[in-house]
Amino acid sequence: MSVTEAAPNGVARTTSAQFHSFLPGLTMPAGHAAAAADDLAELTDREVEQAYVAAEEERLLGHSHSLLTDMLSIEGVLADAAAAVVDDSFNKCFTSTPSDPWNWNLYLFPMWLLGVVFRYVILFPLRLFGLIACFAAFFLMFFPVKALWPPGRTKLAVEQRLIRFMCGGFVLSWTGVIRFHGPRPIRGAGRVWVANHTSMIDYIILSSYSAFAVIMQLHSGWVGFLQTQCLDSLGCLWFNRTEVKDRHLVAQRMRQHVHADATPLLIFPEGTCVNNEYCVMFKRGAFEMDAVVHPIAIKYNKIFVDAFWNSRRQSFTQHLLKLMTSWAVVADVYFLEPQRRREGEGTDGFASRVQEMIARKANLRVVPWDGYLKYYNLGEKHPGLIEKRRRVYADVLRKYLRPSEAGGGAGAGGARPGSGGGGRAAGVGRVEEGEEEGEQQQQQQQRPNGAASPETKKVN
Incomplete structure (x- = not known):
């Protein structure tokens, strides 16, 4: 797989494979490699988010075997925990060491x-x-x-x-x-x-x-x-x-x-x-x-x-x-x-x-940390990635549901077990459609008994 692709203006763009290689988690300050800062500087905010979501989809969807495995897998949690540990060791280089108190006694x-x-x-x-x-x-x-x-x-x-x-x-x-x-x-x-x-x-x-x-x-x-x-x-x-x-x-x-x-x-x-x-x-x-x-x-x-x-x-x-x-x-x-x-x-x-x-x-x-990367924190610069990551995980679970359970047919994002890439094709947009249908069903349940919807009143 090629790790870079040419953009229209001739600048090499980072693909999901390269992006994921130095962004294991949202808590990690954008990896710790010399080339990472230059790669991120050449990407727009939207491209960074798209690359991260694509990398997360590839990680979750590419190795799924069963619903039970995907629900109980702690691979992502462990990766984020390791990233947080690395983040702490990285931040130690850029924080002041607090001095020990010595003056809190009667004579000093x-x-x-x-x-x-x-x-x-x-x-x-x-x-x-x-x-x-x-x-x-x-x-x-x-x-x-x-x-x-x-x-x-x-x-x-x-x-x-x-x-x-x-x-x-x-x-x-x-x-x-x-x-x-x-x-x-x-x-x-x-x-x-x-x-x-x-x-x-x-x-x-x-x-x-x-x-x-x-x-x-x-x-x-x-x-x-x-x-x-x-x-x-x-x-x-x-x-x-x-x-x-x-x-x-x-x-x-x-x-x-x-x-x-x-x-x-x-x-x-x-x-x-x-x-x-x-x-x-x-x-x-x-x-x-x-x-x-x-x-x-x-x-x-x-x-x-x-x-x-x-x-x-x-x-x-x-x-x-x-x-x-x-x-x-x-x-x-x-x-x-x-x-x-x-x-x-x-x-x-x-x-x-x-x-x-x-x-x-x-x-x-x-x-071995690259000092430039203290100025780039993925979670702070792109807070929307946290929600998008949740949607990707929901997308993994949706592919095991029957079409009726997934929200009504392929449009709601359902795919039969074993369809594999069917969940990936719809991506995050499919999750958004399912959320909209869920909101409509919730509104119908909240109406009083016998109350007609706005569309029904208009027809009458």
């Missing part, structure tokens, strides 16, 4: 309360004032340089220093205690830097030490303003992770940037923020360019604050406020030994080897 609670007052009433206003002052100084210097200075290496060097100054202002506002280990990155063609990703502050911390161009999701608001008006001067590349075309275009521009003598390019191969306890699957883009890969391991100490940014629950502004009201952000940054692809080593093997290096240094647990 007053000290903790004084600390809260000091952080919010004294420390936070001072940090906010310092950040605003840094921003004001940065804007007063950066935009005149950007508008008036002629293009060239000198202008780029000045802009890089100013952006380092701005990032240093951010680190100052958290009272950041950052320790850098290893040689400072230097520009050069054929080099790329890759790092594990916990928050957008990863880039801020690294850029306060050495200027980097970065590949990043384009945001809105004041963050988007800084991205498009300030960081663009470094050659940063922006994209929308839900747009496949954006990702393909960025991949082309990324290769051009790496092989030019430009600002060092920083890539977060995980593609999303992870909670600094796990390391999800690395995308292959950074490892396909025949460039020297410089791994960077970033490890945060959670003694004062958890630096993980859960973008599904808080905006970046809220995330910054949490950091600015903590005692300090403590982190270690390790610039590891540059790596080249070994002879006979594939792209996936190269990416896995670099991932292992970073995870080992930062004490992270490597898991």
Whole structure:
């Protein structure tokens, strides 16, 4: 069986067989394979629902033997249970670890309360004032340089220093205690830097030490303003992770940037923020360019604050406020030994080897999940699939009923036992017809004795 079929516009479409291969249940976040996100991004909502219903029909109708077997089969329930377990292990990578309470006793609670007052009433206003002052100084210097200075290496060097100054202002506002280990990155063609990703502050911390161009999701608001008006001067590349075309275009521009003598390019191969306890699957883009890969391991100490940014629950502004009201952000940054692809080593093997290096240094647990798929939950995006799945199961049972029991003939969806594909041919539409007839019968039963239907009154 072919797993893809050509659509009218030339884009390959996912068939039910391929769809079912990475969507075992509604609770599972759309499978965990590298190609799954691209396949789903190319499908419309209606095509996703149709493919899922077709896959479910194929699973239920293709292996049925008897009414008793189909009614007592727990195959689907077990598959959903396994999917839920996988879902839980997947979500562990993107949730903050709750801290153990330590201050609920008579002698520690007053000290903790004084600390809260000091952080919010004294420390936070001072940090906010310092950040605003840094921003004001940065804007007063950066935009005149950007508008008036002629293009060239000198202008780029000045802009890089100013952006380092701005990032240093951010680190100052958290009272950041950052320790850098290893040689400072230097520009050069054929080099790329890759790092594990916990928050957008990863880039801020690294850029306060050495200027980097970065590949990043384009945001809105004041963050988007800084991205498009300030960081663009470094050659940063922006994209929308839900747009496949954006990702393909960025991949082309990324290769051009790496092989030019430009600002060092920083890539977060995980593609999303992870909670600094796990390391999800690395995308292959950074490892396909025949460039020297410089791994960077970033490890945060959670003694004062958890630096993980859960973008599904808080905006970046809220995330910054949490950091600015903590005692300090403590982190270690390790610039590891540059790596080249070994002879006979594939792209996936190269990416896995670099991932292992970073995870080992930062004490992270490597898991095989694709981080992009945390943004795609089948049950949330297509809630109607739950009802459609029930109808498919009802369709399986209907094929064992006699035509009269199924609601009156083939139009109601009945098929004799052993007819096999007769139930599949009618599909979900047959179930809907049976439901309409059931509603009409219920209305007739609710009428008083002797009451005529509207059609009868009209004839009389």
